[in-house]
Amino acid sequence: MAHRSFKLSRLSIPVLGLFWLAVTTLPFLFVVFTSMKTLQETYTNPVWALPESFSLDNYIRVIEGSYLTYLRNSAFVITISVILIVIVSSMAAYALARLKFRFNTALFGLIVAGMIVPLHVTLVPVYLMTRAMGLYDTLFALIGPYVATSLPVSIFILTEFMRQVPRELEEAALLDGCGPFKIFAKIFFPLSTPGISTVAIYNGIMLWNEFVFAYVLTSSPETRTLPLAVWEFQGQYAADIPTILAVVTLSTLPLIIVYAIGQERIVNGMMAGSLKG
Amino acid sequence: MSSAEIAPTESGHRQSSRRFRRAQKVAPFVFLAPAVLLLLVFLLYPLVSSFRLSFVSWNGLGDGGDFVGFQNWVRLAHDTLFWRSALHNILLAVFSVVVQLPIAVVLAVVLDEASKGSRILKILYFLPLLMSSVALGVLFKNIYDPNFGPINGILSELGLYSWTQDWLGDPRLALASVIAVVSWQYIPFYMVLFLAALSSFPREITEAARLDGASGRTIFWRLKLPHLQGTFRTAALLVLIGSMRYFDLIYVMTGGGPENASEVMATYMYRTVFASFELGYGSTIASAMFFIIMAISIVSLRVSQRFETEV
Incomplete structure (x- = not known):
């Protein structure tokens, strides 16, 4: 038995x-x-049949369309956002982890509590603010909300990380006459590289796929990011299933390529980020 | 001679220490200012402003709209569609817990036991989490398509015509079809979570139990599953909070339809603001969402803390 x-x-x-x-x-x-099928094939052949010829025509059509603009927009917004997230959150994390000032714990708690704020609650005011600032329908409209909404989780991860940095290193630097700014730049920032890469990976992937803000704060194809490419092409090609699915593939491809390079790190980064968030 | 040597360094030291102390005083502000500023402008201000708008009737034109007191909140209390949406959020949460977590545990055990190929499987299983919800939504819209989708295609090829359905177009099925996709995407996430917990389970205990004649099944039910309890709580909390603010995938796949059958709070709020242009009432829904999520987070954190001290 x-x-x-x-x-x-x-x-x-x-x-x-x-x-x-x-x-x-x-x-x-x-x-x-x-x-890789032609539109004709999807109507006549059964859905699980292999394509008659593995043609890349649909892909070429999409790439020759505005795909590259979307890709460039995404790359631009995400690069700037992630750089800002890393700088701003590591600075704040250092202050929260090591500097003595009043309300330190209270501020940390407040920032961490920011993680539960649902984005949709901020949507209308952020939309109105973006219009008022004249940033509506520009790529810069996305950077502020992207960075700010990523900060709570990033600060939380990095603060935990910087608390682990041995005190002796800091004291040695103090004896050498280093001030807090030098200590941050020479010790805490470099020693937090694993935490920083978690923050960069997690937020980079989340923002790369972000939909709501991009959908609400931009409107013209020239300023839209990759997730919206799928949305726009879906409207544009309506019933052309093969082409729409080529867009789906192309919009996922950049992350798959990144994933192929560092699977383990991406899995761990995504897990760490979502667990804290 | 020696004192002359010391003096300048001492005063230099004093000077630098004064500068140092000043630096230490301003440092917290300088380090925190960018983060605090961004959070104030893009998180706290919108949160407060959204709450303020919930007392206003405004179509977005002109400035500010009219103050209407608690009118929007009274309307919300009587709005059956809002409560139906909230119920859908709860259904999404409950079914996500009931469907996702058990499958995730089984898969985690499978990967934990499989020595060969488990790394590759884990990497492949994780792929759905890299897709944007728009891409995912469009993909599954095509898979569910009643005429050209593979699900109905395969069913009718097998002769099961009566099983073919308009998966997203039928109000009775729409929410379930959406929940299936959510589960498909998130099961791997919880699997990795449980896998990490399982791999921290001491091998010696399994070996000792096996020597005592325990079957693989007993080891799983009596030893490994209890070990996962804490992870279960974390996962359930994540599912719960995530389900309350779910939006993207449902918006892309069904838009909340048909006949509001898959409407959740966020899609309802979105339509109220950006399709009906009722900024005030939409903000009321948004604020209600925030209060509900906050209440759930606080309660479930309390409950899980109590459990933790009991165990």
Whole structure:
């Protein structure tokens, strides 16, 4: 009996593992294969049939369209936002972790509490503010909300991290006559590299896929980011399923490429970020 | 001679220490100013402003709208659509917990036991989390498509015509179809979470239990599952709070329809503001959302803390 159940579990493990692999990958295969079909094929051939010729025509059409503009916009906004997030949150984290001042704990608690604020509550005022500042429909409209909404979780992660930095290093630097600014730049910032990379990876991926702010604060194709490319193409190509799915593939491709380079780090970064958030 | 040597360094030291002390005094402000400023402008001010707008009737034109007191809040209390949306959020939360967490635990155990290929499987399983919700929504809209989608295609090929459905167009099915996609995307996340907890489970205990004649099943139910309790609580809390503010995927896939069958608080709020141009009432919904989420967070943190001290 015990022997049989042992055998059963030995068999069920690869079966379950492969089953979920199918559940995960089949939708991706559907996207990739369908995106290489012609529109005609999707009407006449069964949905699971392989494409008659693995043609990249749909991709070429999308890339020759405005895909590259969206890609460039995303890259621009995300790069600036992530750089600002890293600088601003590591500075704040250093002050919260190591500097003595009144209300330190209270401020830390307040910032951390910011993590539960749902973005949608800020949406209308941020929209009105963006219009009032004349930033509506520019890429710069996104940077403020992106950086600010990422700060609570980033500050939380980095503060935890900087609390671990050994006091001896700081004291040695103090004896050498370093002030707080030098200590931050020479010791805390470089020693927090693992925490900083978590913050950069997590926020980078989250913002790369961000939809609501980009949807509300921009309106013209020249200022829209990659997630909205899918949205816009969907309207534009209406019933052209293969082309829409080519857009889906192309919009996911940049992150898949990044993921191929550093899977383990990205998995860990995403986990750490969402757990704190 | 020696005192002359010391004097200048001493005064130099005093001077630098004064400068140092001043630096130490201003340092917290300088380090915190950018973060605090950004949070004030883009988080706290909007939060307060949203609450202020909830007492106003405004179509977005002209400036400010008219103060209407608690009118919007009274309307909210009687708005069956709002409560229905909130109920959908709760359903999303409950089904997410019931569907996602058990499957995630099973998969975590599978990966934990499988020595070969578990790393590759983990990497592949994680892929859905890299997709933007728009891409995901558009992808599954096509998969659910009643005419050209693979689900109905396969069902009718198998002769199961009566099983084919308008997955997103049928009000009875829309919410369930959406929850299925949410689960598809997030199960890997919780799987990795449980996997991390399982890998911290001491191997010696498993080996000792096995020597005592415990079956793999007993080890799982009696030893490993209790070990995951804390992780379960964390996961349930994440699901709960995430479900209350869910938006993107539902907006892309169904827009809250058909007939509000998949409407959640955030989609309702969005439509009220950006389609009906009722900025005041939309802000009331947004503020209510914030209060509900805050209440849930506080209560569930308290509850999980109490559990923690009991265990």
